[in-house]
Amino acid sequence: MAHDVFISYSSQDKPAADAVCAKLESRGIRCWIAPRDILPGMDWGGAIIDAIEGSQVMALVFSRNADASPQIKREVERAVNKEVLIVPIRIEDAKPGRNLEYFLSTPHWLDAITPPFAQHLDYIADTVHAILEARRTGRAIEPPPRAVTRPVTRGLDRRTLVRAGIGTAVLIAVLALIWWLMYGGPVDHRLVGKWTASQVMGPDNIAFSLFVDHRGNYRLDIDYTETGRVVVKDTLVYFVTADGASRLVGGVAPGSYPPMVANPTTGVPNGVWTVMIGFSSTTTTFPPEILTGKAFKLVSAAASGTGAADRPALFTFNPTLGRIPWRMQFKFYPGGTYEFSASAEDVGTITTAHGGRWTSNSESKGMLFDGTYRFINANTVEIAGTTSTTLTGPAMPAMEWKRVS
Secondary structure, X not given: OOOOEEXXXXXXXXXXXXXXXXXXXXXXXXXXXXXXXOOOOOOHHHHHHHHHHOOOEEEEEEOXXXXXXXXXXXXXXXXXXXXXXXXXXXXXXXXXXHHHHOOOOOOOOEXXXXXXXXXHHHHHHHHHHHHHHHHHHOOOOOOOOOOOOOOOOOOOOHHHHHHHHHHHHHHHHHHHHHHHHHHOOOEOHHHOEEEXXXXXXXXXXXXXXXXXXXOOEEEEEEEEEEEEEEEEEOOEEEEEEOOOOEEEEEEEOOXXXXXXXXXXXXXXXXXXXXXXXXHHOOOOOXXXXXXHOOOOEEEEOOEOOOOOOOEOEEEEEOOEEOOEEOEEEEEEOOOOEEEEEEEEEEEXXXXXXXXXXXXXXXXXXXXXXXXXXXXXXXXXXXXXXXXXXXXXXXXXXXXXXXXOO
């Protein structure tokens, strides 16, 4: 069943997660929650990954238990990678540790700390509904107002009211200072948020995601994908890509199911190494495993099942180019199709971004970058740049980025 929201939670917080699920579904919001929605016999990890990728929003029930959970860290990373909007719901007065702090630095937190927890459920549901509606219509997210209990002023004397007025003025001043610290710092506040861009190389798609927070911390993700059909002719394997182009990739693996190339390394798209070297800012060409033909390892075999999607044969390879670790994988499906992907990320700090120019320090690559930016409109920006301590020489071409949130 299609769903809108994936609910991520620690098993120790199941009552709170169940309450959130029940409230959302009472509003007509379709939810996916484990273990309820994992069918008997399904692979647990695969089911969770599919559910996250099929969601628009992840509702994260956050607590100390959740912060300590390796499974939740993996779920959050997957959601960020697949551009699923994360809505953390804090049920304890706890802050994310090192594993989750970066991923949860920009989303809006929903505090549900003060008991009883049930009093917060309507606001949680209203907020999630507003987010889903904004994503459906393309309009900016307008969080619903919280219901507030107004203090009774009857019987208060003039002095008390004056003090209250002074307190309000101080509060406004503090909020103004916080706004300046968040939006008036070294980074143009218009750049803060989540952005996506893409490029096409023949049949292949290269997707980029850029996350920038108010302090200038950034994360840049790249995801290279190619899909097509596997065709076997006279014991030779050909990949027929989505645009109809065919290329010979090697001999067929004897007795393989489904029929697949004996050495997946030979099936890596022609342009992928150029993209990987460019993103990694290195002159390194091929990892040594490539030359030996022992790069990709079989992780799981293919299987066909009734009442469930076919499970592909999965091969993975995790090379490092320069200082950037990459994740590469091939999936060969029983239906005769394949999917190749290569992904990596860079993290660092934008040190300045004002007046159309930016500079940054990549922690992943150990390099400085600089360049220009130009807003086409409030939700579209053109960014170009190069490395200050150049290894590869040419400047990065200008790319058009679209705001996601």
